Amino acid sequence: MPADFREQHSRHDPKKGPLSRFTIIDASRVRAGPTAMRVFADMGARVIKLEIPPGAPGGDDMIGGRDHNRADYENLHRNKESLTLNMKDPAGLEILRELVTRADVFIENFRPDVKDRLGIGYEALRAINPRLVYASISGFGQDGPYARWPGFDSIAQGMGGLMSVTGKPGEGPMRVGIPIADLCSGHFCAQAIMTALLEREASGEGQWVQTSLLEAQIAMLDFQAAQWLVDGKVPQQVGNEHPLTVPTGVFPTKDGYLNLAAIGNSMFARLCEALGLQHLVGQPGYESDPARVENRDAVNEAVSEQFLTRTTREWTDVLIKIGVPCGPIYKINEVFDDPQVQHLGVAWPASLPGKGDVAFVGTPFRLSRYPRAEQPRLAPEQGEHTQAILNELGYSDQQIGEWRSAYVV
CATH class of the missing domain: 3.30.1540.10 (formyl-coa transferase, domain 3)
Incomplete structure (x- = not known):
């Protein structure tokens, strides 16, 4: 395969953003992993999102899919590319390996046993590319008694203690109004990947970084957790009030x-x-x-x-x-009408077919030498970049056509 795939995308391009030299293979689904990847995509990294080929068994019907909520999908997957790939097929697995040899990061959120069964676990991909940073997000960790439990945000909120301190006294547990365990595990994962990439500059080697919805949720308890761990006090619900200060x-x-x-x-x-x-x-x-x-x-x-x-x-x-x-x-509409919110440019203008001028929530930090693009690239259509990516890897149009017929890509 030609070497220019890495050469084209490993050089820093200040026009594309501070992370433009990194290529990431995103095999994650639903919200936590894509949230982590949105950070990198917004900062210019090349994020190649893997999707199941149309018509292939096991198509994606999870919450957050393109047809479930277009607004959510566009906001979550902006600035990314889409490659359809059946990793259960030997030919699809071989394509993935070719991608991995040229990638900086691979991220997944399969149950711990699934990735090894597919042949895409950490050790398998590390053998192909020792510089690869391999990132895993799970519901409850990669091992232990709950490792194979399916992870879901509201379950993590409950098991992570958040629901026990949310809501008014006596009204029972209350879920927070956003998928906070998903979102926080995604952002913690992004921090971990950044840390591993920085460490790689010194060691020359990648490593396996891991987080979970449960760990992220517990970390977000912060002072509420400290009340128990340090003072032996079990925090209670106090509604809108602060448990430690009045009024x-x-x-x-x-x-x-x-x-x-x-x-x-x-x-x-x-x-x-x-x-x-x-x-x-x-x-x-x-x-x-x-x-x-x-x-x-x-x-x-x-x-x-x-x-x-x-x-x-x-x-x-x-x-x-x-x-x-x-x-x-504020109600949500009032948030975006506030003059300070407008001054900060939190809403990122975009043009969406069928809707016209809209906006997404921009990444909530800014860099002085890298102003945000005027508009984000819209989320890719399923498999929009399959042909181009496989051509970059050196595969012929004829070979790609045969794979399409066999639901490999």
Whole structure:
């Protein structure tokens, strides 16, 4: 096979982004893995997404597929290429091996036993390309008693403790309104891949990086986990309030709601002055965060009465000026109408056939020497780049046509 595949895509191209020298083979599905790959694709890496050939057994009917939710699919798979490939076929496996010899990263989220059965496990691909960074995302880890359990975001939220501390007291466990275990495991995986690529610059060797929905969810517990691991305290549900500081949370105003985070004694004192409640400062039961937590209902009742006297905007203007964190609570449409959100350019303009001018949520960091492209490349149609990629690898049009007929590609 020609060597120019790697030569064409291993050189840094500042016009394409800071990660343009990397080629990634994406064998992951659903959300966690594609989320990790979106980070690389947005930064210019060549991400080749593997899909099951049309008509082949075992076609993808999972949530997040192109026909299930076009908006979600476009947002998740922008800036990527699509290669249809049947890895269960010997010819398809041989094509994958050719790709791997030229790739920097391979990512998958098969159950641990499946990839070895297919012949695409870490050791098998490492033997082909010792510089390969092999990334795995699973539901519960690559080994252990739950290794073969199917992974799903809401299950990880429950087993990872998040649902036990989400929601109002006494109302039972509550799932978070986004697939946070999927998303966080994807971003942690991207960090791990970046780390391994940096290490490879020193050692010259790739390695196997792993994360799971369960581990990612537990990591996101943060101080809630520390309450148990360090202090032996089991955190409970507190609704919109903060478990360790009062007053925080959602308070009704004259025309809506205010989100408040008055943390610490000095901030509480400034809040009380703004509310005309100076007499509470230093009183028993109000003198510290721990005391206010013990006296939560009384503190909240006192400040709530005052918040009802003005609008959310009026209170926001007053409290921000004196350094008390607060803000409105938006519906999703209101988020993108906010002047600060518009100033930051969070929405990434795009043009979508059949819908016209739309936008996606851009990667939430920026680099001073690599401004974001004016528009992302739309998510690829299934197999859109199959012909071109296989031609790059040196396969003839005739051979590719035969493989299409046999559902190899």
